[in-house]
Amino acid sequence: MHYTNEAESRLAFESLKIFREFRTIVGGDCGFEPIGFLQMVAPGFEAALERNVARQQRLGIGTQVVSRDRVRDLLPGSRVDDIGAAAWEPDSGFADPNATTFAFAAAARRLGATIETGCEVTQVVTERGRVVGVETPRGRIDTDAVVLVPGAWASPLLKPLALDFGLQPHRIQITIFRWPAGFDTRHCVVIDATRHSWFRPEGTAATLIGVELGVGHADPNTYDEGVDPEFVATCREALSARLPVFADATMRGGWAGMIMMSPDGRPIIDQIPSVAGLYCMLGDSGTSFKTSPAIGKCLAEWIVDGKPKTVDLTPFRSTRFAEGKPWLDADNYGLDRLTISR
Numbered sequence: 001m002h003y004t005n006e007a008e009s010r011l012a013f014e015s016l017k018i019f020r021e022f023r024t025i026v027g028g029d030c031g032f033e034p035i036g037f038l039q040m041v042a043p044g045f046e047a048a049l050e051r052n053v054a055r056q057q058r059l060g061i062g063t064q065v066v067s068r069d070r071v072r073d074l075l076p077g078s079r080v081d082d083i084g085a086a087a088w089e090p091d092s093g094f095a096d097p098n099a100t101t102f103a104f105a106a107a108a109r110r111l112g113a114t115i116e117t118g119c120e121v122t123q124v125v126t127e128r129g130r131v132v133g134v135e136t137p138r139g140r141i142d143t144d145a146v147v148l149v150p151g152a153w154a155s156p157l158l159k160p161l162a163l164d165f166g167l168q169p170h171r172i173q174i175t176i177f178r179w180p181a182g183f184d185t186r187h188c189v190v191i192d193a194t195r196h197s198w199f200r201p202e203g204t205a206a207t208l209i210g211v212e213l214g215v216g217h218a219d220p221n222t223y224d225e226g227v228d229p230e231f232v233a234t235c236r237e238a239l240s241a242r243l244p245v246f247a248d249a250t251m252r253g254g255w256a257g258m259i260m261m262s263p264d265g266r267p268i269i270d271q272i273p274s275v276a277g278l279y280c281m282l283g284d285s286g287t288s289f290k291t292s293p294a295i296g297k298c299l300a301e302w303i304v305d306g307k308p309k310t311v312d313l314t315p316f317r318s319t320r321f322a323e324g325k326p327w328l329d330a331d332n333y334g335l336d337r338l339t340i341s342r
Helices: 006-020 046-058 068-074 097-110 155-161 229-242 244-248 292-305
Strands: 037-041 064-066 085-089 123-127 130-136 139-142 146-148 168-178 189-192 197-201 206-211 251-261 268-271 278-282
Touching: 006 046, 006 292, 037 046, 037 068, 046 064, 046 085, 064 068, 068 085, 123 155, 168 229, 189 229, 197 229, 206 229, 229 244, 229 251, 268 292, 278 292
Parallel strands: 037 189, 146 278
Antiparallel strands: 037 085, 064 085, 123 130, 130 139, 168 206, 168 251, 189 197, 197 206, 268 278
């Protein structure tokens, strides 16, 4: 739930409620594992972290500032001398993205939705300033509401509508390392702002890590899904800086995917003012898996009830760039435009 602003923490908190009770609320298994979460920040950001934790606590989030000694207990074998401050969320963890997606799809089908795979939307059709349908290779689908969530493939759909939000596709990577001999602790999830990295367990004997310095531009239609050798080295350096035992750990794979970055690194979630009936989730900058249950709920409320009720989406409005008001949190941990939680 750890963000440097209230709006994204609210989305994450509302989503956590669904992930924790997924089988009851949605049905199926999302693979959620509440193994706890640590946020670490560099020296100089202690006060900012304390203010962010206090903000989250006022929302009802289970989080607390913890000492370096407590970090050692929560993350055995970790180096902590370079940490300025840390926050601990015992109720948080991670979910399986494939399992979550398939479970949501199965629930939608049970409620009467039709899901078309392998059917690309090539154009959003409008008449007199409002949505009337979408074009696909299988023909036109008439509708008065479209929810556009195209990830890195947004530009070809937005450009014909004269919409330009400064979005840029990026290729990001992760690497997996086997646990070294003698390391047998299934550790918590970590975002290490001192190393611009995040990591979590993968299975029962490996750790998955991503490092923000691995972000780069790419064509979403031709990008390499493998992991670059130099990125593996970057990940090993970041992971072993926090857990020294991983310095010589065996690399056991990795992959790359595409995200769409917004100019300020925050999502655009809106009903586009210039196109009635067009709802968008754009430029999520790689942060929206954990907030997806709440975002979906908010968009459904907007379409059905006329406005979102679960969370106020005003900070995510599409017009903020034209207004000259890009998003900047006062209690950030550095001005880098990161794709992980702020």
